[in-house]
Amino acid sequence: MSVAEDIQRQAGPLRSEADLDPLMDRVGDASYVLLGEASHGTHEFYDWRAAITRRLISEKGFSFVGVEGDWPDCYGVNLSVIGSSEAPKDPADALAAFERWPTWMWANDDVVGFTRWLREHNQALPDAQRVGFFGLDVYSLWDSLYATLDYLHEHEPGNVDAAMAALDCFGPYAEDPQAYARATRLVPASCQDEVVAMLADLLPGRSPQGVASRDERFNAEQNAAVVAGAEAYYRAMVGGGSSSWNVRDRHMVETLDRLMTHHRGRADGRPVKAVVWEHNTHIGDARHTDMAVAGMVNVGQLVRERYGEQDVVLVGFGSHRGTVTAAGQWGARTETMTVPEARAGSTEALLHEALAEPAALFVFPDDLPDWLREARDHRAIGVVYHPDAERWGNYVQTVLGRRYDAFCWFDRTRALSPLRGTRVAAGEMETWPHGR
Incomplete structure (x- = not known):
């Protein structure tokens, strides 16, 4: 069987939330599901991450969502989604209050849609079972x-x-x-x-x-x-x-641990489960990338090491081409930028060449085929992006089937829509590397 034929055999459709059934089966009783993104400015990544999370909350009783965002700002959103009298009734108002650049990571239409759903979902639950929204990051x-x-x-x-x-x-x-x-x-x-x-x-x-x-x-x-x-x-x-x-x-992992401990102290005694939303470079196990050569660890690696691979599911995201919301330098205005076709020989190019479908879900088997055990370039776009630098940057050497447990693939993606009227303060120093 050729590589292309095996990719086609492994690929599942990704058209509606019902197509996520194989991923839900893979999650099983796991306590940690980490959902990635190949950029901080792509609609499809946010949209499908929200779709997966809705099912995890509704069907598997996940307790909270932890995101790559600042604690104080996200805590304001948390108060809104759990229905606190101290917070806006519309989570969009809490998201619009975000000021630290890059505001669009969370102050965007896709996150508004998810947090409104979450608030409505919580209204039918007792206080101890309401699902929160928390920032894990180190800034602020x-x-x-x-x-x-x-x-x-x-x-x-x-x-x-x-x-x-x-x-x-x-x-x-x-x-x-x-x-x-x-x-x-x-x-x-x-x-x-x-x-x-x-x-x-x-x-x-x-x-x-x-x-x-x-x-x-x-x-x-x-x-x-x-x-x-x-x-x-x-x-x-x-x-x-x-x-x-x-x-x-x-x-971020220590914050996740504190949130798990805090939620275990609830009076209802239900199992505590966490969904994490972060960039692929944070949630994909760094041990199976060239990040390890640079001496870097990440959230996905640390959570797997602490809790075991059976209790952790890592889901990566990627695309071949499209548009993205990003900026040309730290603190600059956002732009809708063109994402060129993926570099030859990359994971994205391989999937593009093999698949005729616009989107696909891969849930990796225990017995990985060769193409999932081989190291290839895998695109990673930060909040600062220079499309003309794709010849030498924006890729992480990755063994896809080891870095993740599943992968959501989109052939063409489009930029997400930031909320209008958000105030921007650059403030903090640029993250290393490449604003991820």
Whole structure:
């Protein structure tokens, strides 16, 4: 049998949510399903990721969605989807409040559609069973620090001093993480000690002095943990290389662990299951890519290592050509860019040549055919994108059948639609590598 014939035999249709049945069977009773994307600006990736997640929530009782987004902003969306009286009734209003560049990753029409569905789904459930929406990422140093202070002032005034010391330490940098990072490189002093002291005063399990709900307390703990993670991330960022990437992905896995623990404490005692939405470079196991050669680890690898491959399902996404929402440089205006046909010899080119269908679902068998065990280039587009650089960049050497458990394929994709009127602040330093 030729490679093309085997690809055609392995490919399942991907036209409606009913076509996801083989993937649902593969998920089985797994507790972790990580859903990727080959870019942060492609409609089909977001649309089908939402479709998979709807089925996971409705049919398999998944507990929450964790995304590659900032904790404070996403927590506002979470309050909206669970029906909190403190949040907008329409999640679109919470998404429109996102300010840190690139806002379009979450403030877009596809995410609005999913979060509106999630809010409606939650309305029929008791509070303990409502499905949340949380940011796993390491950014938002100042927003998280201010949120921690607000909580302490209201509920634990005896612990304010440590947080104020952290704020005073960061104060000279005027909410500029680049300035802080550069300063720690020039002078061997940092705010690490102050942040550690603040964390110690917010250790899980301590009883608040004021009247705070369990969720309010957890939100404060997580904001403090973000401050610690961001401080470490920005110090590592100025040194370049893989260390900042690893700080960031380890923080996201630790946040995922805290969310699992928090949800296990619910009174209903139901099994806790997590859906994760991130770029392929985060959710596809790095051990089966050239990322490993560069010393990088990622979320998919770490979750598999911690919980075992039987309890984790990794789903990659890819396309051959189309359009994408991205920017030419960090902090710039978004553009609809043309994604050229995939590089010859890449996974995307191979699937394009073999398949006549516009989309396909692959659920990889235990006994992998040769084409799924061979290393090939696999496209990865960041928020900063230069289509003319495809000759030498934008690809990750990948053993597809080891990096993922399943793969959603689209021959042609189109750019997603950002929400109108969102405010943009570049703020944070560019992620390494390539804004993923």
